[in-house]
Amino acid sequence: MKFIKSKILTTVMLLLTVIMYIFVLVLTVRTSQQTVDIRTPYMFLEGEYSIDDAEFKAFDPNEPINEPFKKIVFRGRFNKEKRAHFKEIAFTTKNMWYTMYTEDHEVICTNSYMTLDERVQQYFEGSSEEEIAEKREDHIKYLRKAQPFKFNMPDTPGYSTEYIFVEDMIEAFPDPDSEFEIVFTNPYDHTPANFSDLFTVTLSEGNGIHLRILRNVMPLVLLLAIVCMFGLFFFPVASFILGKINFNYLSFGIMCFSWGLYMIMQISGSFLGCWITDGSVCLFIDRMTAYLFSVSLVVYFRSYLTKHISRTVSGIMTVCVTIAVMVSAVLHIFAVSDMVVTGAYVNIIMGLTAAVFIILLSSEMKSSRTALLSMIMWTPMIIGLILDILNQFISFSSLHFFTYGLAVTMLAQIVQIIFDLRKQRLEAIRYQQIQKELYEAKVSIMVSQIRPHFMYNALSSIAMLCKIKPDTAYEATIKFSDYLRGNMDSLKQTAPVPFKKELEHLEKYLYIEKLRFGKKLNIEYDIQADSFEIPLLSVQPLVENAVKHGVGMKEDGGTVTIATKETDDSFEIVISDDGVGFDVNEVKDDGRSHIGMENTKRRLKEMCGADIEITSAIGEGTTARIIIPKVKEETE
Known part of the structure; x- marks a missing residue:
């Protein structure tokens, strides 16, 4: 439903923009046909x-x-x-x-x-x-x-x-x-x-001059206004629609909006005096759009940096640029010094910042494909800037290469972001499908875990205890009700839970099984790590197999061990038993459904990226190992 609403909103906005653009184009053509010649020489003398x-x-x-x-x-x-x-x-x-x-x-x-x-x-x-x-x-x-x-x-x-x-x-x-x-x-x-x-x-x-604006300037301004609209609405809104705030998309949206304003001023800034009588106000507006774009550009570049030292240095440089722009604006507003004079110092700070960011991005290119792609796409702008600097000394062209290089770079960035949004949208749709499948899987797991014969056995054991050990029967009843409540709560749980919570649920399950098997079932715990998360009810199927098909099939019973440990790149959960074991290469056709185990493997893989390794030897027992990779902390 969210996607449908977003599509309708986006479609309406685009249609209104297209209608407005066609209207201005028609008005421009009609005006051109109805007016006499307009000439734009470089000097009237x-x-x-x-x-x-x-x-x-x-x-x-x-x-x-x-x-x-x-x-x-x-x-x-x-x-x-x-x-x-x-x-x-x-x-x-x-x-x-x-x-x-x-x-x-x-x-x-x-x-x-x-x-x-x-x-x-x-x-x-x-x-x-x-x-x-x-x-x-x-x-x-x-x-x-x-x-x-x-x-x-x-x-x-x-x-x-x-x-x-x-x-x-x-x-x-x-x-x-x-x-x-x-x-x-x-x-x-x-x-x-x-x-x-x-x-x-x-x-x-x-x-x-007004007809010139309408003929030559307005169509380009309107195109750039569309770019501003995309920056202000499309990219940030798309980020929210995808279910999370993506700082990269938000910063690009701000940069896209400010670039549109900057280009509008480049095209129409000379004509501000037609409407604004104070020339220094025109200067302030023109320079501030350029500075706004520069600051947003720095913030956007920073979103590509991932190393801690890179983000710290880039953050300091971003603050310096922002303060320089604010000081320049304040000095102009209070008539201390205009923005052309202070602009020289702001440009020095921005030049140093650009050099620092190029160094930081270059240092991350080997380890970050995103940083490498960013450097490649910003190459046209850098080349344009170099050509403009050379043109100041050699004077080989009247073109402003920086403007064209920047336009090429921004178009490439917009295309890349649109493809990224499409990819994110497909991933979001896939995530919804996975959530639906996980819900169905959890229902299946819950039903399989609350089997009638398990409930009969548990209730029979509690009934017997009521006569010989009433206090134990009371405690068993509480444990059994908590266990059933945990199974029902799993239907509402969509995200992984702390391992401690999963362990508490396992202890209740094993308590009930202990009532049934008595001394034939021994439980041992070796918990060395518990600061990680795991899908709810994802360990119990393995423990249940160890009890039922491992030590439960052994005449004199055995021991089930639940252990955890932490390595450099993962957490491990090990469920082992010294039961009858089985041949891992032999596919059993014993009439039992293995859907629950397959669902467990899929949930672990899709929600945590975890894998399950099972080793077993006939007569020696079985070991099931869940390996959960550590997730690197996302940088802002």
């Missing part, structure tokens, strides 16, 4: 540029500028074709200041730091004193609410979005040969970045 006050050189607006810079200056014209064809210029920037000038060095637009008073003064420029007095406080409240960090972080440009209307530009500068100059400044000395990674342009007849 045509002319030349200079990096860090070097000589000016020509550039192609349709080619990216993959050069790091502290200061980059563009100067050129907005040509006639663009003036005639487009009505709006929209551009976004990340973590850099900029100012656009006319030929006369008049400011057209800018993203530069202004104090709160300067911003208010600019807003009320040309207003009357009465209007300023009436609206000043309300406007200050609005600015503090709309831009909570901006005025307290003078060195943080954050993310911004600027709109320039071509009609206004033509009205102000009718000459198509008018030249403009844009100066971009990177305020971060330790974080060089390629210009085209920080700057995007959209030319359109109106609302171009």
Whole structure:
């Protein structure tokens, strides 16, 4: 029933997701058909540029500028074709200041730091004193609410979005040969970045940047949202459905969710300024998604480590990374230092952590197939990261190899986890089948152990004792009722029980048999180990055979010995007798059913991984040995 409900829930979620995705795709296609052309050059001017006050050189607006810079200056014209064809210029920037000038060095637009008073003064420029007095406080409240960090972080440009209307530009500068100059400044000395990674342009007849998001960004965002949904619901829920909390699946679900958010920010982070007016908030959101993914990645890697020393070291490194991320976030929130500045130190800690984890995983590859498989699957991401580092120095491609390598790695991980879940599900189904069979087997064992003639013999012995030894008869009655209660309780018991409990039940059974056989039956115990578990009523069939078919068949009786011991890798239960014995190679056809013994062997094997070894010699006796392997403690 649990599986049916989970299938229905999963199917409904997938159908809703598919319907939503198809709806957005249809909307995107219709919008594309109804709107005019949108162009996305790397610069809207045509002319030349200079990096860090070097000589000016020509550039192609349709080619990216993959050069790091502290200061980059563009100067050129907005040509006639663009003036005639487009009505709006929209551009976004990340973590850099900029100012656009006319030929006369008049400011057209800018993203530069202004104090709160300067911003208010600019807003009320040309207003009357009465209007300023009436609206000043309300406007200050609005600015503090709309831009909570901006005025307290003078060195943080954050993310911004600027709109320039071509009609206004033509009205102000009718000459198509008018030249403009844009100066971009990177305020971060330790974080060089390629210009085209920080700057995007959209030319359109109106609302171009939003249409660009709908056309190019939204389908990918929706796909990644599905990945987030899988991470947030499918893998953790699947873990619970399978009957136990699997830390590996939970950590992968969190990592899958955070990877989806990280990739969404990689695709759409440049456009956050369209909706969030405080650029430093955009920066905070973008960086936190990257840090969240990094922390979840560390936690997931740790789930593959099994050695105690590896888990201890990895736990310390995980705590260090988490603390570094939290400190960076707190410093940004309280406007002490933004996350670009502190990010350099966080990245150093993460780099050290990555190196430590690679060493730890490498050390476990020989003994752990899981660690080896993990290293193989994360190879594309590592190669992508190395190529990106080399690209910073050699500049051989505009691609971000890390993003593609990470995507390949995550897809491989998702496929592996899905196959693992399928395997776990099949094992869970098999476990349910085994439980059903075990229940039927226990019913069979209970019925076989409460045979009518055994009850008749026990009751007859108690009846005789009532006349000659009433106190012993009373004690025997209590023992017999406890024995019957133990047999009935076995129907409810699905898990193994401590050996001590099984031994108590055996003592009650042997007490009753002792009443019947008297001095012909001797019982000896040599219990050297009892700190292990065993299926309930799994030893009694062997003891019963020793009594009934061993010493019970011997004219002068004999001794049944129950012993236990512990070895390096197992626990052993030995039931021996000095009865008549039998030929182990001869299959008896004595009309007796051996179903009970076969069920006992199967229960021991499936519930404890135990084996039964039986040796016997005619005239010397029989020894039955139950070997229970020790179970290694599962690491978290």
